[in-house]
Amino acid sequence: EIVLTQSPGTLSLSPGERATLSCRASQSVSSSYLAWYQQKPGQAPRLLIYGASSRATGIPDRFSGSGSGTDFTLTISRLEPEDFAVYYCQQYGSSQGLFTFGPGTKVDIK
């Protein structure tokens, strides 16, 4: 089973700053199988990025995804107040037919 590790656990930044979130897989992951989600307190998660770098419908272009193999990155170019949330990466393991999520990175206000 592929394990996802996210770092840092918490990122304390100010509005307007750049956020760089890391997702590392224990084995190589197809980029097609890597997605990112945002979750705010008391809300359901929301899809941000799929296919490692494709923005979901309605997602602002300040959100971008990159990476391949075992290392993937979610970048928020300039943090808006509504971006302070928890972010999860997700991969799909085709050999086992299952999804796994990373433990999440919390982006909070410095």
Add this chain to the structure above:
Amino acid sequence: EVQLVESGGGLVQPGRSLRLSCTASGFTFGDYAMSWVRQAPGKGLEWVGFIRSKAYGGTTEYAASVKGRFTISRDDSKSIAYLQMNSLKTEDTAVYYCTRAQLRYYYYMDVWGKGTTVTVSS
């Protein structure tokens, strides 16, 4: 508007059963795989399982933690997905989210319901 609405959550004793429902609207339900994801209090997301569309056999996959206890099914005529949970354990306590799953070239969950809370306690 594309929407998923979960129902059926509640308080249940360990060892008992519960069935969750997910009612879809705003899209052609039968064309899509449907998945369940849960979140224990204060914890991260855990995928539970999914069911493929009939066009892809309607087959199911499950996380190891629920395999043999949980069953996902679908009624395309009613646009409803179900999660039958048997032999419930206290560690199954969580908010359960229904999601629409994309399982073609890209694999991800693009529509989420608001969730329903399941509490397993004596």
